[in-house]
Amino acid sequence: MADTGRAASAGQAAADTAGSVLETWRRLNFEQRVATVAALLLIVSTFGRFSFVEAAIVLTAVGVLALVKQRGDRKRFHLPFGDGTVIFAAGLWSGLLIVVRLFDRPLGQSVLALACAAILAGAGARERAKRPADDLPPLPEADPTEPLAPEDAPTERRPVRRPPDRDRGDAPPRPEERL
Secondary structure, three states, X not given: OHHHHHHHHHHHHHHHHHHHHHHHHHHOOHHHHHHHHHHHHHHHHOOOOOOHHHHHHHHXXXXXXXXXXXXXXXXXXXXXXXXXXXXXXXXXXXXXXXXXXXXXXXXXXXXXXXXHHHHHXXXXXXXXXXOOOOOOOOOOOOOOOOOOOOOOOOOOOOOOOOOOOHHHOOOOOOHHHOO
């Protein structure tokens, strides 16, 4: 009987995960979806003789998948040059690694891998053109009927006084104006 309960909970967990992945997929824009498919195909293209070069390609593709997954889950974090630039660089890096191993692998597999790297770089370039660095996707609007959390509540602000500029002839503040 305990085994039946475990099997049911494992089945429910798998259904929840599948639902989560589908929800995440729906939230992605076109370029992010293309980058996801290209990264998955890059991983598939590494099957066969495996070396450190293929491991680096897989690691790069997994990094792109993790980035896209976090953006699909609406996680906010800062990347120095933006998502598009990182995805573009991952495509170029993968392409360079594939060229290094071009003659050690079957030609068809190398051409497929190069095409996937080019698609990944293209998706990154389009994402970069569409959304420049530091232009994160907006978070969903908050419900105006919900009360604000303490950290979201507006705080009282005091006016900021700047020091006098001697070059402009500003007089120093009087003692009663100092904070």
